[in-house]
Amino acid sequence: MYGPQQPSVQFLPPTVVSQYVGQWVTTSIPTYGEVTAYITDFNRRTGMVSMFIYRAPSYQPQFIQVHNSDLIGIAPYYGPIPPRPTPRPPRPPWQPWQPGQGGGFWPWIFYQTGVFGGQQQRDWNEY
Structure with a gap:
């Protein structure tokens, strides 16, 4: 009806x-x-x-x-003043990029040039 x-x-x-x-x-x-x-x-x-x-x-x-x-x-409104975002889960600790972990072109080029401790890095004791 x-x-x-x-x-x-x-x-x-x-x-x-x-x-x-x-x-x-x-x-x-x-x-x-x-x-x-x-x-x-x-x-x-x-x-x-x-x-x-x-x-x-x-x-x-x-x-x-x-x-x-x-x-x-x-x-x-009876919630927290001022309203707050819901808490995010904690982030894992930061770790530098390592070869073989993916990451794209820039991490690869930095590794190749020694910025991330790759093949180009030398020990200061060699000199």
């Missing part, structure tokens, strides 16, 4: 947006997707919201201004 329901997008009234000025929130913005943001200002006359957004995976702050009608949902 009834088909699948589509999610409805709710318009955030200015009174709701103004409650979050100076606070961390999570929201969705059509051109940015799901973001964590710090709302710095809201102009009730124009409807413009000023905020710093933090998007995964880098979580580098980006200042934007959008109209309050572009915000899809809004909720307080």
Whole structure:
């Protein structure tokens, strides 16, 4: 009888947006997707919201201004302040390139010229 329901997008009234000025929130913005943001200002006359957004995976702050009608949902953010990227696994210790390990032209040429201790390198005691 009834088909699948589509999610409805709710318009955030200015009174709701103004409650979050100076606070961390999570929201969705059509051109940015799901973001964590710090709302710095809201102009009730124009409807413009000023905020710093933090998007995964880098979580580098980006200042934007959008109209309050572009915000899809809004909720307080309770995570780490400021948001941080998820930790990466530790890197293995750096090891110099060795012949036979691949690596391409530049490691090969450096090895040939002695930069990596290859065939051209001499012991200072020989002189």
